[in-house]
Each structure stands twice: as C-alpha cells, then as structure tokens.
Amino acid sequence: MQHNTSKAQMHSPQASSRLHRLSSVPTRPLPIFDPAIPRQPGSPLIGRANDLELLKQHLWEDGNASLTTLNGLPGIGKTTLAITLAYDEEVLESFADGILWAGLGPSANIPSILSHWGRLLGLSLTEQSADYTSWTRALHAAIGSRRLLIIIDDAWTLEDVLPFKIGGPHCAHLVTTRFPAIAAHFAVNGPLTLPELNKEESMRLLRHLAPTVFRHDSHKESDLVQAVGGLPLALTLMGNYLRKQASHGDTQHIQNAIQSLSNTRQRLELSEAYDANLEPEPGAPKLRSLQSVIAITDRQLSSTARAALCALSILPPKPHSFSEETALTVADCDPATLDVLIDAGLLECSMSERYTLHQTISDYARAHLEESAPYARFIAYILDYVEQHEKDYELLEGESAVILGALDAAYEHQYWAELVKGVCAFAPFLLMRGSYALAHTHLQRAYQAANILQDRDGILNTLLQIGEIAYRLGEYTLAHSTYQQGIELARSWNNRRYLCAHLTGQGWLVWKRSDYSSAESYLREGLTIAQQDNYPEYLIEQLRVLGSIIASGGDYNRSEVYLQEALSLARTQGDREKVSRLYLSIGVTYAEQGQNEKAEHFLNEGLSLARQIVHCELTIIFLLNLGTLAYEQEHYELAETHLQEGLGLAQHFHLREWIGILLINIGEMKIKQGTYTQAEDFLVRGLKVAKEIGSPRIIASAHNLYGELYLHLDQVEQASAAYQHMLTTLPEGDHEMYILGQYGLARVAAARGDITEARRLGDICLASLVMSGHRKEAEVRTWLASLSMPSNPL
Incomplete structure (x- = not known):
C-alpha cells in the first residue's frame, strides 16, 4: 500500500538536509506519514462506506485550503473514520506530501503536538517558540506549497483547534468533535454529522465480532442492537465481550x-x-467503556445542566423525540440549559424544534438520576396535555411515544389516579390507530389502579373500553360479559352516564349478533338517559346506532331522521370521528336504497375524513362499502383496489369481523365476474372466520352467496340447501337478509321448473322491497318479468 511506502521513505530532518546539499537540483520534500496516526483498525469498517466516500468528496470539492468538520455522539466512530481516511489510498495519492495528525481531547497538549510537527517538517529547535503565533508561522512557512491533509481529532474547544489551522493553499483540514458548536464554527458549508448504524449494519458488526453467538437467535441480537441505538462503540464492546465468552464453548455460558x-x-x-495508539490521558481510566466515554463530557457540565440531563433521561430515547415545552417542564430548567446540553453533544435538536436523546446517553443519565421529582412533573404535564388535546389527533400522534412513556412511568411509580385519568383519555386514540393490544395493556393497568382507588368512574370507563376492544377483535362473548358487568355496576352505583355508555355498547354488540329485539331495548333505554341527563356524546352514538338498526329493518325514512339529527350534533361538537361514522351510516343507508350517487358522496367524504384522522377501522369499513358499491355497478377494477386494501388493513390489525365480511364480499364480486373457483375459495375462508367469531348475520350472508354460486354452476339442490341453511341461521328480525333468502329460493324454484312457486315467492319479495325502497327492487322486478320468457335467467 502507498502509505507503507511513504513510511519507508521518511527520513530525519538532518538526513534530508544532507541530501539537499549533495544535490545540485532542488528536491521535493519527502512525504510525511505522521507516526502519531493510530494504527489502522484490524476489523473492516462496517456500515461506514458511504460516510467515508462523503468525507472524501468534501475534501476534494471544498477547494484549496478546505476545512471539513466531522461531528457526532461520543462513541459514534469519528476517530475510527478519521484513521481509516488517513490510510485510504485515494487520500494518500491526493495528498502526496503526507498527513499530519493532532489528537487533542479534553486536555490537549498543544506544545507537544506542535513540537512533534516541527520535527516532522524539519524545523530547528531555535525555530520552535513558546509563542503559538510565531510557532505556527514557522510551521506554515515550512509547509509552504506542500499538499498535506491535516487531521485534528477530538477537539473540545475552539481555542485548541486554532493553532493547527496552518498550511498553504494546497492543504486540507479535517476536524472531528463531539461538540456541534465547534463543528458548525469551522465548517463553511456545514458540518458532516456521523449517524448511528442502522439495524442491518449493527447486526453485521455484531456478527463480525462474535460470529458464532447469534447463529440460532437473531431476536436477541436485534434486542441488543436496539438497546444501544446502533452506537458503534457499544456494539464493539458487546461483540468483543460475547466473542470471548463464546470461546468457552458452553451454550449456557x-x-x-x-x-x-x-x-x-x-x-x-x-x-x-x-x-496502544489511543492511550487515555494521565489520570483517566485505563479501560474504555460507555460509562467512561460519556463521563468525560458529563464532568464538564455544571450541576444544573447535569441535573437537567438526568431528568430528560426519563423521556423516550431516540428515535423518539420530544418538544421543547416537554423538555423544559420535565427538566425544570430554562432554554439556556438545553443549549448547554446541545453544545455538549449530549442532546440533539432538529429543525422542527424537536429534541432527541440517544439511547446510551439516556441510559447513562438515568443511572445517575437520584430524585423522583422529574417523574411527577412528567406525568402531570402529559396528563394535562392529553386532556386538553383529546380530539386533536394530529397532536396526539406527534406526542404518542412521550404520552405512552408517561403512562408507563405512572404505572411503575404507582401514580394511580394519574394513570387512570391518562389511560382513559388516551385509549380512544389508540383504538383509532388500531393499537388494540397496547390499549388493552394500559386499560388493564388502569382498571387495577381504579379498583385500588375505588374509583367508580375509572372502573366503569376502563370496562367500557375493554369491552370495545373485545368487540372490535371479534371476541363477542368477552365483549358481552364486559359490557354486562359495566351495566350492572353502573345500575348499582346509580351512575347514569356510564350506564348510558354501556347500554350503547351492549346494544350495538347484540345487534351485530342479530339479537334485534334486545338491541333496540338496550339502545332505547340508553337514548332516554342521554336525552334526560343531557349527555350529547352518548346521544350522538345512540341516535347513530338506532338509525342503522332501523335502516336494516327497511324503514329508511325513520332511519334518516335519527342519522341526520346525530350528524347535526356531531358537527356542532366538531367531533371528526363521530362525523365520519355518521357519513358511513348515511352512505350505507343510501346504498341499500340504490341511491348510488348519494351513497358514493357520503362514503368518499367519510373515507377522506377517516384517513385524515388515521382511524384504521373506519378506513377499512369505508373501503369495504365503496368496493361493494363499485362491483355492484360492474366497476371491478376499482372494487378490487378498495376491497384488497381493506382486507390488507383488516388482516394487519387482526379485525376478524371485517376480515370475514371482506372475504365474503370479494367472493360475491368473483361470482359476478364469473370466476367461480376463486369465488368459492373466498367464501370458504370468509365463512370460517364468521363461524370463529360467532356472527349469525355474516354466516347467513356467506350461505346466501353459496346459494348464488351454486345457481350459477347449475347445482340446484346445493343452492336450495344453502338458502335453507341461511334462513335457519338467520335470527328473527333481519328483514333484509330474510328477503334475500326468499329471493334465492324463488330462483331455485324457477330452476326446477316450478314457475308458480317461483312467481309466488318473487311477488312476496318484491312487495317487501317496494315497501322499504330497497336497491334489489329493480333486479327482482326484472327477474319476475323474465319468468314468462323461454329462457329463465337466474
């Protein structure tokens, strides 16, 4: 390699001067490869190839007398990258006259380094002055027109760097520092910030250092990578440690x-x-650890800044971020103190005024946190924030990691009252986002805390939301028992607000399970309480659910009255989630009546709103209904797009009810397209899910479509059995599904040649559809008219 040749060609200053006297032709000074440059790392530089190339580009492109700065956290690998740069063949070729190295640190020995450079450049002892200005002037003259790269590593102050900014127009400088302010001061075009290794790079480094340790357990490897946030020093220390432990050969060890x-x-x-080439300063620890590397910076902080750093360690670490207001409240400090931590390279700040704390810095600071006051400030601040912004979904999204951190802190430090209030306020947002398991964990904690406090409102609120999670996940039996427990407790405690809420939840659930008479009973009692006691938030939901139930019975005019009243209230309250749900109910009601243009308007408006507030379940339901509306109008490509997106989301969030419905509706679309094998596959899968969650209506819907499929395949007896099964499965009171079943049997009769029975059943269906204004009216009327034709359609 070129650098070895350079070293071999080095001569002492005295030897160089003798050669000069013997030659009649001036000779170019021999290249310098500073022996202070640490040894090249024995391991390959993993994950830094792009960073190395970017650093070289800066050196080439910044022009003559360029100065590049490299900034990053303690342990990020700034020195290692600078060493690698010094040994790079392209760099050695570009800076043909050599490389000088100044390793500074917190207590830089500037005279020693300048003296060392003087000897390398051939300065006599008389030219080396105690006066930095004279000394650097002499070094500058000695360098002259030489093309040198000057690396100033680990700068801690601006003053320490200045003596080494020497050299002529063909020299370039690289300054590495953990302090952003130093990097920004010297870099004309902005500093280069060395990032953490990503997950893949981190795992490659661990496997390289400890190749036999993680062969059969990548999960633990991933956990370790996450625990240190991709910090190369931490990964190196862990990898070397594990390699040594693996040498024992004992798996348990x-x-x-x-x-x-x-x-x-x-x-x-x-x-x-x-x-050996990076020995610590006298008096510093002889061993390198994360603790010692970070402590060097920590010791430079004032007691106020140190206390603030420790307090900030209770906030979620990088990649999560937190606002300045959060930081100031938790640390109980002023903005100037945060600036001190930023300047120290311990706290990072983005352009959006968000702050981050690296995982290892956070671990270090948390280990030194001795007071509990930061937790109290953190929990109180977040509780107030969530209650103030309960419907500001975008704000809650931005602070969700911080809010969850506060809820965890409240649980771990037994702030029971704050835990109950915080969880009950934030859980609805988690349900919107589809984070059901996470919401359930926090609600169970809050339920336990509410029982400890004997907080009746807290108990009823947590039960209400636990029941909702069970319902959404298709665990209907658990949801029913949870709502019933809430109803009984609310009655015994005379808590009418939560009695109203649990009646609403139970009414919607039993309607989903096709117990229509019980559903209306629950809902009407809840509606009465909501009206009498003026609970507008529950009144809206009562009206919406009642409107949907009445529509399913075919009374669309009365349904519209309920739904429009609810929509007016929701708009008045500015509740985007409730408005979106009402758009859905109104859109579906119009679709059932065959008013497709109105249905599409409300469904598209609702989908846009659901996406805006990132309501996962509502987005799925809108996609389902828009897809169904599209294939009923033979817009199959659009339908496929909507339904497949909805199915993907439903499967991602494990929403079994909607998985089942989407599979069945895709099966119906495939029947209409004539792809019967695919249709049967979707129906089989959909029926299986419907049976798992115990939904009679979804089961009946699947059997209805099986009947449709068998008619298209001329399997008349199988079709008849499917329709009969549908009608026996269907609970009493489901008017729409009953009519569809009768229409199926009418077509079975026609396929058997029994036109009289076919017409009788068809007439009954048509009369019911005309009375309710259902969209199937035109189809049944056309089919009845066709019975007198030679070839009867299905």
Whole structure:
C-alpha cells in the first residue's frame, strides 16, 4: 500500500538536509506519514462506506485550503473514520506530501503536538517558540506549497483547534468533535454529522465480532442492537465481550452472557483496554467503556445542566423525540440549559424544534438520576396535555411515544389516579390507530389502579373500553360479559352516564349478533338517559346506532331522521370521528336504497375524513362499502383496489369481523365476474372466520352467496340447501337478509321448473322491497318479468 511506502521513505530532518546539499537540483520534500496516526483498525469498517466516500468528496470539492468538520455522539466512530481516511489510498495519492495528525481531547497538549510537527517538517529547535503565533508561522512557512491533509481529532474547544489551522493553499483540514458548536464554527458549508448504524449494519458488526453467538437467535441480537441505538462503540464492546465468552464453548455460558447485556448498568460498564495508539490521558481510566466515554463530557457540565440531563433521561430515547415545552417542564430548567446540553453533544435538536436523546446517553443519565421529582412533573404535564388535546389527533400522534412513556412511568411509580385519568383519555386514540393490544395493556393497568382507588368512574370507563376492544377483535362473548358487568355496576352505583355508555355498547354488540329485539331495548333505554341527563356524546352514538338498526329493518325514512339529527350534533361538537361514522351510516343507508350517487358522496367524504384522522377501522369499513358499491355497478377494477386494501388493513390489525365480511364480499364480486373457483375459495375462508367469531348475520350472508354460486354452476339442490341453511341461521328480525333468502329460493324454484312457486315467492319479495325502497327492487322486478320468457335467467 502507498502509505507503507511513504513510511519507508521518511527520513530525519538532518538526513534530508544532507541530501539537499549533495544535490545540485532542488528536491521535493519527502512525504510525511505522521507516526502519531493510530494504527489502522484490524476489523473492516462496517456500515461506514458511504460516510467515508462523503468525507472524501468534501475534501476534494471544498477547494484549496478546505476545512471539513466531522461531528457526532461520543462513541459514534469519528476517530475510527478519521484513521481509516488517513490510510485510504485515494487520500494518500491526493495528498502526496503526507498527513499530519493532532489528537487533542479534553486536555490537549498543544506544545507537544506542535513540537512533534516541527520535527516532522524539519524545523530547528531555535525555530520552535513558546509563542503559538510565531510557532505556527514557522510551521506554515515550512509547509509552504506542500499538499498535506491535516487531521485534528477530538477537539473540545475552539481555542485548541486554532493553532493547527496552518498550511498553504494546497492543504486540507479535517476536524472531528463531539461538540456541534465547534463543528458548525469551522465548517463553511456545514458540518458532516456521523449517524448511528442502522439495524442491518449493527447486526453485521455484531456478527463480525462474535460470529458464532447469534447463529440460532437473531431476536436477541436485534434486542441488543436496539438497546444501544446502533452506537458503534457499544456494539464493539458487546461483540468483543460475547466473542470471548463464546470461546468457552458452553451454550449456557453464552446465553447467560447475552442475558447479562440486557442490564443497562452491565452495558454501561462493559470495558476493554484502549488501543496502544489511543492511550487515555494521565489520570483517566485505563479501560474504555460507555460509562467512561460519556463521563468525560458529563464532568464538564455544571450541576444544573447535569441535573437537567438526568431528568430528560426519563423521556423516550431516540428515535423518539420530544418538544421543547416537554423538555423544559420535565427538566425544570430554562432554554439556556438545553443549549448547554446541545453544545455538549449530549442532546440533539432538529429543525422542527424537536429534541432527541440517544439511547446510551439516556441510559447513562438515568443511572445517575437520584430524585423522583422529574417523574411527577412528567406525568402531570402529559396528563394535562392529553386532556386538553383529546380530539386533536394530529397532536396526539406527534406526542404518542412521550404520552405512552408517561403512562408507563405512572404505572411503575404507582401514580394511580394519574394513570387512570391518562389511560382513559388516551385509549380512544389508540383504538383509532388500531393499537388494540397496547390499549388493552394500559386499560388493564388502569382498571387495577381504579379498583385500588375505588374509583367508580375509572372502573366503569376502563370496562367500557375493554369491552370495545373485545368487540372490535371479534371476541363477542368477552365483549358481552364486559359490557354486562359495566351495566350492572353502573345500575348499582346509580351512575347514569356510564350506564348510558354501556347500554350503547351492549346494544350495538347484540345487534351485530342479530339479537334485534334486545338491541333496540338496550339502545332505547340508553337514548332516554342521554336525552334526560343531557349527555350529547352518548346521544350522538345512540341516535347513530338506532338509525342503522332501523335502516336494516327497511324503514329508511325513520332511519334518516335519527342519522341526520346525530350528524347535526356531531358537527356542532366538531367531533371528526363521530362525523365520519355518521357519513358511513348515511352512505350505507343510501346504498341499500340504490341511491348510488348519494351513497358514493357520503362514503368518499367519510373515507377522506377517516384517513385524515388515521382511524384504521373506519378506513377499512369505508373501503369495504365503496368496493361493494363499485362491483355492484360492474366497476371491478376499482372494487378490487378498495376491497384488497381493506382486507390488507383488516388482516394487519387482526379485525376478524371485517376480515370475514371482506372475504365474503370479494367472493360475491368473483361470482359476478364469473370466476367461480376463486369465488368459492373466498367464501370458504370468509365463512370460517364468521363461524370463529360467532356472527349469525355474516354466516347467513356467506350461505346466501353459496346459494348464488351454486345457481350459477347449475347445482340446484346445493343452492336450495344453502338458502335453507341461511334462513335457519338467520335470527328473527333481519328483514333484509330474510328477503334475500326468499329471493334465492324463488330462483331455485324457477330452476326446477316450478314457475308458480317461483312467481309466488318473487311477488312476496318484491312487495317487501317496494315497501322499504330497497336497491334489489329493480333486479327482482326484472327477474319476475323474465319468468314468462323461454329462457329463465337466474
């Protein structure tokens, strides 16, 4: 390699001067490869190829006398990258006269480094002055027109860097520092910030260092990578430690070693000896660890800044972020203190005024946190924030990680009252986002806390939302028992607000299970309470659900009265979620009446609103209904797009009810397209899900479509059995599905040649459809008219 040749060609200054005297022709000074440059790393530089190329581009493109700065966290690998740069063949070729190295640190020995450079450049002792200005002037003259790269590593102050900004027009400088302010000061075109390794790069580094440890357990490897946030020093320390442990060959020994690294303090204190060329300063720790590397910076902080750093450690670490208001409240400090932490390279700030704390910095600071006051401030602030912004979904989204951190802190530190209030206020947002498991965990904690406090409102509220989760996940039996428990407790405690809420939930659930008489009973009692006691938030839901139930019975005019009243109230309250739900109910009602243009308007408006507030379940339901409306109008490509997107979302969030319905509706679309094998596959899958969750209406819908499929396949007896099964499965009171079943049997009769029975059943269906104004009216009327034709359609 070229750098080895350069070293071999180095001569002492005295030897160089003798050669000069012996030659009659001036000779170019021999290249310098500073022996202070640390040894090249023994391991390949993993995950830094792009960073190395970017650094080289800066050196080439910034022109003559360029100065590039490299900034990053302690342990991010700034020095390692600078060393690699010094040994790079393209760099050695470009800077043909050599490389000088100044390793500074918190207590830089500037005279020693300048003296060392003087000897390399051939300065006599008389030219080396105690006066920095004279000294640097002499070094500058000695460099002259030479093309040198000057690396100033680990700068801690601006003043330490200035003596080394020497050299002529053909020199370039690289300054590495953990302090953003120093990097920004010297970089004309902005500093280069060295990022953490990503997950893939981090895992490659661990596998390289400990190749036999993670062969059969990538999950633990991933956990370790996440625990240190892709910090190369931490990964290197862990990898070297695990490789040594693996040398024992005992599997249990290795597993114990991996397990020990899940402990924060163990990771911080994990250490190894410094490289021989990177010896610490006198009095500094002889072993390198995360603890010691971060402590060097920590010791430079004032007690106020140190206390603020420790307080901020209770906030979620990177990649999560937090606002300045959150930081100031939790740390109980002023903005100037945050600036100190930023300047120290411990706290990062983005252009959007969001702050981040790296995982290892957070671990270090948390280990030194001794007071509980930051937790109290954090929990109180977040509780107030959530209650103020309960319907500001975009704001809640931006702070969701911080809010969840506060709820965890409230649980761990037994702030029971705050936990109950915070969870009850934030859980509806989690349900909107489809985070059902996470919401359930927090609600169970809050339910326990409410029982400890004997907080009746808290108990009833958490039960209400636990029941809703069970319902959404298709766990109808659990949802029913949870709502019933809430109803009984609310009655015994005379809590009419939550009695109204639980009656609404139970009414909607039993309607979904096709118990229509019980559903109307629950809902009418809830509606009476909501009207008498003026609970507008529950009144809207009561009116919406009643409107939907009445529509399913075919009374569309009365349904519209309920739904429009509810919509007016929801708009008045500015509740986007409730408005979106009402658009859905109104759109579906119009679709059932065959008023497709109105249906599409409300469904598209609702979908747009559901996407805007990122309501996962509502988005799925809108896609289902728009897809169904599209294939009923033979717009199959659009229908496929909507239904497949809806199915993908439903499967992602494990919403079994909607998975079942979407599969069945896709099956119906395939029947209309004539792809019967595909249709049967979707119907089989949909019916299986419907039976798992115990939904009679979805089961009946699947059997109805089986009858349709068998008629198209001329399997008349199978079709008859399917329709009969549908009607026996269907609970009493489902008017729409009953008519569809009778229409199916009418077509079976026609297929058997029994035109009289076919017409009798068809006339009954038509009369019912005309009375309700159902969209199937035109289809049945056309079919009846065709019975007198030679060839009877299905």
